[in-house]
Amino acid sequence: MSVDCSNNIQPTTRPHADVPAGVFVVVPAYNEAPAIGAVLHELRAVYPNVVVVDDGSTDGTAEVARIAATYVLRHPINCGQGAALQTGIDFALLQGAEFIVTFDADGQHRVEDVAVLLSPILCGECDFTLGSRFLGTCVGIPPLRRKMLRLGVLFTRLVNGVNLTDAHNGFRAFSRRAAQRINLRLDRMAHATELIDQIRLSGLPFKEVPVQIRYTPYSLRKGQSTRGAIRIALHYLLGRVLL
Amino acid sequence: MNLFQILAIAIVTGLLALSLVATVRGWATRREGLVWAFVWLCTGVAIARPDLTVLVAGAMGIGRGADLVLYCAVIVMLIGFFMVYARLRRLRRDLTLLSRHLAIRDASPTPPPTNPPCPAAKQIDEKHYPQRP
Ligand SMILES: Nc1nc2c(ncn2[C@@H]2O[C@H](COP(=O)(O)OP(=O)(O)OP(=O)(O)O)[C@@H](O)[C@H]2O)c(=O)[nH]1
Ligand SMILES: [Mg+2]
Numbered sequence: 001m002s003v004d005c006s007n008n009i010q011p012t013t014r015p016h017a018d019v020p021a022g023v024f025v026v027v028p029a030y031n032e033a034p035a036i037g038a039v040l041h042e043l044r045a046v047y048p049n050v051v052v053v054d055d056g057s058t059d060g061t062a063e064v065a066r067i068a069a070t071y072v073l074r075h076p077i078n079c080g081q082g083a084a085l086q087t088g089i090d091f092a093l094l095q096g097a098e099f100i101v102t103f104d105a106d107g108q109h110r111v112e113d114v115a116v117l118l119s120p121i122l123c124g125e126c127d128f129t130l131g132s133r134f135l136g137t138c139v140g141i142p143p144l145r146r147k148m149l150r151l152g153v154l155f156t157r158l159v160n161g162v163n164l165t166d167a168h169n170g171f172r173a174f175s176r177r178a179a180q181r182i183n184l185r186l187d188r189m190a191h192a193t194e195l196i197d198q199i200r201l202s203g204l205p206f207k208e209v210p211v212q213i214r215y216t217p218y219s220l221r222k223g224q225s226t227r228g229a230i231r232i233a234l235h236y237l238l239g240r241v242l243l
Numbered sequence: 244m245n246l247f248q249i250l251a252i253a254i255v256t257g258l259l260a261l262s263l264v265a266t267v268r269g270w271a272t273r274r275e276g277l278v279w280a281f282v283w284l285c286t287g288v289a290i291a292r293p294d295l296t297v298l299v300a301g302a303m304g305i306g307r308g309a310d311l312v313l314y315c316a317v318i319v320m321l322i323g324f325f326m327v328y329a330r331l332r333r334l335r336r337d338l339t340l341l342s343r344h345l346a347i348r349d350a351s352p353t354p355p356p357t358n359p360p361c362p363a364a365k366q367i368d369e370k371h372y373p374q375r376p
Contacts, residue, residue, distance in 0.1 A: 053346065071354065073346040079339045087343045090362045094347070095354055185336070 019047055020122065022098030025114065026088030028081050028170070029105035030055040033064045035218055036105045040068035043103065043111055051092055052105070055084040061105075071095075081170070082184040082191025089179050101173045106219045109171050113211040117173040120207050127178035128199050128206035130164065131171030136210030142220065148229050152192075155233060160196045164208060168192045171211050178204050190236035244291070251290045259283040340367050 025047045029036050036052070043050050052065040056078035065072045073087055085102055092100050099121060101114050109131075117129045134153075138146075149168060156167035172195075174182065181202040184191040199206050215223075224232075244252075259280055266276025289296050289312055296308030305311050344363035 056342070066351065071350050071352065073350045075342040075346050077338065077342055079342050083339045083343060087346050087363070090343070091347050091350060093362075 020099070022096065022176075023047060023101065023118065024049045024051055024092035024095065024097035024099070025101045025103050026085065026092055027052045027065075027069070027103050027105050028055060028084035028088060029053065029057065029061050029065065030078060030081070030084070031057045031059045031061060032105040032222070033057070033059040033061045035107045036061055037064045037068060039103075039105055039107050040065060043114075044068050044070070046111055047101075047114065049092070049095070049097070051088050053084040053088040053091075055079060055081070080191070082186050082194070085170075085191065086182070086184040089174070089182060093176065093179055097179070098176050099173065100176075100179045102170055104170045106222055107216060108213050108219045110212050110214070113171065114173075116211065117171065117209050120209065121173055121175050125205070126207045127175040127202075127204035129173045129209045130166070130206065131169045131211035131213075132164070132166035132208040133169060133211060133213040134165040135208055136212050138213045138215065140215040141213070142215065145215070145220075145223075148224075152229065156193060156196060159237075160193060160200065162196055162200055164196070166208070167196060169211070169213070171213070175204075178202065186236060190232050193236045248290055252287055255283050255287040255290065259287065337367075337370075340370075 025043055027036070027039070027043070027050060029052055032039075040050060040052065048070065050069050051071045051073065052062075052069040054062040054065060054072060054074040056075045062072055062074050071091065073091055075084065075087065088102070089100055099118055101117055103109050103114065113131065113136075117131055120126050120129055133141075134149075149166065152168045153164060153166065157163055170192075178199075181204070182195065182198055184194055184198075186194045262271070262276050262279035262283060265271040266273055266280070271279070289308075293308055296311055298308075300306065300308045300311035303311065305314070340363050344367060347363060
């Protein structure tokens with residue numbers, strides 16, 4: 001990836017040779033066997049280091065992942081997305097990763113956008129980038145889901161005191177030193193808010209970057225429910241009190 | 244004594260015996276066993292001599308013995324609830340750390356060895372074997 005440090009970075013899927021060494025893509029996956037194969041194929045065409053963390057899937061996700069991923073790690077039981085991300089980040093750091101991108105296994109993220117997330121970090125402009133579907137685009141998002149995400153943003157502003165446009169996006173990138181500051185302890189989806197806390201506390205500069213999120217019938221069937229969102233908020237607040 | 248009292252006391256006596264046996268045989272820690280034995284003893288006394296609860300209740304400014312028992316039961320249950328909840332959370336955390344450690348240890352294909360220890364393993368160590376260097 002030739003690094004363009006002007007402010008208009010275009011999405012790109014250039015082949016291997018251009019990707020700086022030390023870029024690791026971490027893909028948490030829970031029962032994503034139908035989707036993950038295609039996702040990994042696209043990723044591997046550009047990025048040589050793709051780490052799949054199979055979060056105790058029961059549908060053979062790990063077997064599918066083994067065909068295309070560079071590394072497959074497997075939680076013996078389901079621990080939640082936060083734990084899966086932390087495992088992937090720890091592993092990537094152990095392998096000497098300099099840059100880490102987290103990428104969903106359900107086909108909602110675009111491989112092109114990885115370059116967009118990485119480029120401010122490669123340019124030394126900041127240490128974290130957070131993908132934002134509201135700065136970018138979301139294809140096929142149901143109105144209720146959009147409202148929930150807006151509420152999530154409001155929640156983040158009130159509780160974390162950070163003003164973001166999209167607080168619950170699994171598409172993020174970290175520099176090595178930023179990744180070393182991350183220690184997600186809240187298992188389930190509450191980790192998104194926890195992560196923002198840790199970013200803020202680290203004092204390292206961060207930035208939101210426009211990305212595209214695709215909602216497909218598959219991702220909608222598998223994705224988060226409104227009831228889940230309320231549970232997540234409670235879980236996070238409880239976690240703040242108890243941990 | 245009415246029929247209820249006889250039945251209830253029989254059950255409570257059985258439970259009391261069980262907690263004592265458990266303590267002696269080492270199925271439960273001594274503290275746990277004694278706490279339970281104490282609980283069953285109090286229950287038995289309250290069932291056999293309800294008039295005693297009235298005395299205690301009166302001393303505490305509560306009108307009826309039954310109310311005293313109810314208040315105590317609610318408070319004890321809430322505390323118990325919270326303790327079980329906290330323990331479940333700790334258990335869940337330890338399970339997660341263990342899963343994460345195993346995942347990194349058994350990554351496939353096996354990556355070249357690295358010097359720094361796996362962070363999940365380090366957290367487990369720090370928590371459970373703090374004396375180890
Ligand atoms: N739901 C869920 N996802 C997990 C878990 N562990 C890892 N993941 C992965 O985390 C990624 C995001 O999960 P989603 O449930 O789609 O969450 P999301 O994309 O933030 O929410 P949507 O906008 O509804 O799709 C996927 O790649 C999952 O496979 C888990 O325990 N539960
Ligand atoms: Mg999704």
